[in-house]
Amino acid sequence: MVELRDPNFKRINSLELASLFIEQSVKELREKIKDEKVILALSGGVDSNVVAALLNKAIGKNLICIHVNHGLLRKDESKEVIENFRDKLGLNLIYLEVEDYFLNKLEGVSDPEEKRKIIGHEFINCFVEEAKKLDGIKYLAQGTIYPDITESKGIKAHHNVGGLPSKLNFELIEPIRLLYKDEVRMIGKALGLSDNLVYRQPFPGPGLAVRCPGSITRERLEIVRETDAILREEFQKCGLSEKVWQYFTIVPEYRTVGVKNNKRTYLYFVVIRAVNSVDATTATVEEIPYDILFKIRDRMLDEIEGINRVLVDITPKPTGTIEWE
Numbered sequence: 001m002v003e004l005r006d007p008n009f010k011r012i013n014s015l016e017l018a019s020l021f022i023e024q025s026v027k028e029l030r031e032k033i034k035d036e037k038v039i040l041a042l043s044g045g046v047d048s049n050v051v052a053a054l055l056n057k058a059i060g061k062n063l064i065c066i067h068v069n070h071g072l073l074r075k076d077e078s079k080e081v082i083e084n085f086r087d088k089l090g091l092n093l094i095y096l097e098v099e100d101y102f103l104n105k106l107e108g109v110s111d112p113e114e115k116r117k118i119i120g121h122e123f124i125n126c127f128v129e130e131a132k133k134l135d136g137i138k139y140l141a142q143g144t145i146y147p148d149i150t151e152s153k154g155i156k157a158h159h160n161v162g163g164l165p166s167k168l169n170f171e172l173i174e175p176i177r178l179l180y181k182d183e184v185r186m187i188g189k190a191l192g193l194s195d196n197l198v199y200r201q202p203f204p205g206p207g208l209a210v211r212c213p214g215s216i217t218r219e220r221l222e223i224v225r226e227t228d229a230i231l232r233e234e235f236q237k238c239g240l241s242e243k244v245w246q247y248f249t250i251v252p253e254y255r256t257v258g259v260k261n262n263k264r265t266y267l268y269f270v271v272i273r274a275v276n277s278v279d280a281t282t283a284t285v286e287e288i289p290y291d292i293l294f295k296i297r298d299r300m301l302d303e304i305e306g307i308n309r310v311l312v313d314i315t316p317k318p319t320g321t322i323e324w325e
């Protein structure tokens with residue numbers, strides 16, 4: 001049975017209301033958890049960031065976070081999680097570096113749903129194995145938000161941490177389960193998290209794997225990661241990062257002929273995708289000015305080995321989905 005939001009529940013649209021929610025939530029969490037321990041999978045996404053900060057306020061060292069770096073994260077993402085949560089907030093954070101393990105499991109797998117299943121399954125395995133090593137854990141916290149429980153997602157096998165509760169004998173704690181995304185962001189701000197942690201683009205659970213269509217190789221994954229970093233940097237510089245809902249690069253498993261220094265090349269190409277949406281069920285394409293596109297193209301072609309073309313995806317959703325897989 002899905003728990004529905006009380007119609008009288010006031011939309012949290014100010015820092016004052018967010019502070020009230022935090023106060024109430026911290027009180028309830030302390031009453032419920034007492035001196036018990038809680039674990040949380042901290043991905044670096046807005047929802048888990050906010051849950052981590054909220055629980056840290058409520059129970060401090062009794063919260064244990066596990067950050068699984070499956071090698072499919074954006075450039076510097078794990079570093080930022082560690083800096084912000086372990087170094088700055090002093091959180092109890094276990095960092096799992098399992099890139100090789102994941103890339104081995106994914107080697108030669110090109111079917112999109114198969115890739116998603118492997119990543120989801122292995123993510124849960126890694127988390128569960130690590131959780132089993134810890135003694136005295138009673139609760140598992142999750143960053144489930146309201147649309148996660150009210151929207152059905154039938155198009156792709158979505159991978160969050162949905163399979164975790166059934167694999168672990170922990171009681172579930174979902175402190176933001178009745179909130180919408182904008183409210184979660186407001187709570188994050190009121191908790192003092194930096195904008196960088198609160199205003200993040202949506203990022204799929206299977207990460208860069210879905211932006212590396214076909215079977216994943218380290219080479220293409222690295223091109224996706226580096227071109228994504230250039231795109232983000234340039235969008236930041238020209239203010240588009242505040243305007244555009246989601247933007248990223250894709251590097252398909254396909255090479256084309258090009259020329260460099262008078263020599264033939266046979267290399268991959270990069271696709272830029274920038275879309276606007278409210279709830280991800282439909283999306284429109286952002287019109288990126290050509291001068292900005294040219295600057296991004298020049299940087300990508302100059303700085304990244306292994307590519308000889310840059311393309312722009314102008315497909316709305318429908319008919320395309322936002323991600324390519």
Ligand code: XMP
Nearest residue numbers: 157158159202203204205206280321322323
């Ligand atoms: P699509 O590609 O289906 O994506 O139009 C809609 C939105 O969802 C994100 N996405 C995911 N998010 N787990 C997630 O948490 C996933 O498995 C997943 N797949 C896609 C996507 O980035 C877009 O914002």
